Amino acid sequence: MDEILEILEGNSRYSEDEIAVMTGKSVEEVHKAIKEYEEQNVIVGYTTLINWEKTSRESVLALIEVKVTPQRGEGFDKVAERIYKFKEVKACYLMSGGFDLTVIVEGKTMKDVALFVAEKLAVQEHVLSTSTHFVLKKYKDKGVIFNKKPEDDREVLFI
């Protein structure tokens, strides 16, 4: 049934009818599978991939490396939770290597992000240090290359 997930991950706008045809299953089967995925939180949500740079919206994105002291019995989870609950945090990952958490923060301006880091993130108990990197340009996100629309440039020939 994972094929349904693959299809939806590529394009969540396909209807259940369309997915049924693509996978050779009945519409009922597809409907039931998707419902189950949603209930089990396998499908966590549906979103749209937008290249905001092409719109008038001003926003900046930063990747912040955070070093944390893990807590007895809770590891990093408790600290992570306090961080990822901020609406400014778009993503939060526990990392191996030289630091512990990657926190992706979005704000309207660089100042916004800097203030968020200074006032909300760095001051958290158990946070040892932060290192902020601003995203200058998105080339590719979620497997999609941003700057060009793929076009069919195959020449016609007889085969």
Next chain:
Amino acid sequence: MNIEDMVLPSIKNIPSSGIRKYFDIVNEMDGVISLGVGEPDFVTPWNIREAGIYSLEKGHTHYTSNSGLKELRAEISRYLNRRYGLDYDPENQIIITVGGSEAIDIALRALVGPKDEVIIPEPSFVAYKGCTLFAGAVPKVVNLRAEDDFKLTPQLLKQAITPKTKVLIMPYPNNPTGAVMTHEDIAAIVDVLKDEDMIVVSDEIYSELTYCGNHVSIASFPEIKDRTILISGFSKSYAMTGWRLGYVCAHPVLIDAMKKIHQYAIMCSPTTSQYAAIEALKNSSDDVLYMVSEYNRRRRVMLHGFRKIGLDCFEAQGAFYVFPCIKSTGMSSEEFCEKLLREEKVLVIPGNAFGACGEGYIRACYASSMENIMKAIRRIGNFVSKHCSKQAD
């Protein structure tokens, strides 16, 4: 001197492709959805392209040996063994060719001449008949039937065999019908062949693109393996059409004969492409799986679409074509294709371009984006309902 007289009559008599006119129309039009071209819409996976580029950076810009890079032949040998249980010695049983097309040409030129007959099941890829004629031999067409799912049956084969038969072309998975032959189907053919003195030229270029079970190679039947010339390549499975790279595997005696033509006509296949192909065989099986599952979804969407429109469509299980029957529209294949192109801007190919028995059918290629396929199906639906309601009036 009349320059026309200088062209061999046998060449002059080969009609130019009847579908060129559609291509001319396409070039003048905007917004055409082409389901006409038989090549993957995917770009060659980056790791393969990168390997080609790296070979250039390293300065691998010379000829290779006539048969092709030894490492590539060894990889092909391993691949054929792991995928289809075949056993070919890279030393003397494989030649790297310029696409499957060159392989078809050198196989036929090495085997047949005037009066020899070549059995060609149709509808099928046009090069078989062309190359047979170039070799001066006689094409003996077998008309495949929709009721047999466009498979070659032992009865049809037996009827076509004469004392002059020297070669049977086995074009499966098939362009343009999408038909495949199962183990059982091939076993029945092998049963007929084992008592005949003839060579099988098996064009398995679409072997990776099968959707209902694994491809079976006729060369895996020990009774006739030595009499089989296996043709395959990288174009369809790895989306490498422009690299022009294929290969041919056979008994050393046959390879030796084909190599003589290959070394004079071609010298060797493109070196860059050969380096890229090594990477393809070593590290791109996941890419193939991905593309095959994509094609399979599109195949289902297309079959479903044509059937919903009301056109009979046999369950194509291989390659990337469906071959719906358009007889119910009252139009000929060519009429259907030309009107569809002019009125709804969708290019499909008339079935009779692949042999007279393809009349009444069209070939639609689903190596195109899902979005385009869905749009094309809607347009074809409009077209058919418009013309069929007219017909009913």
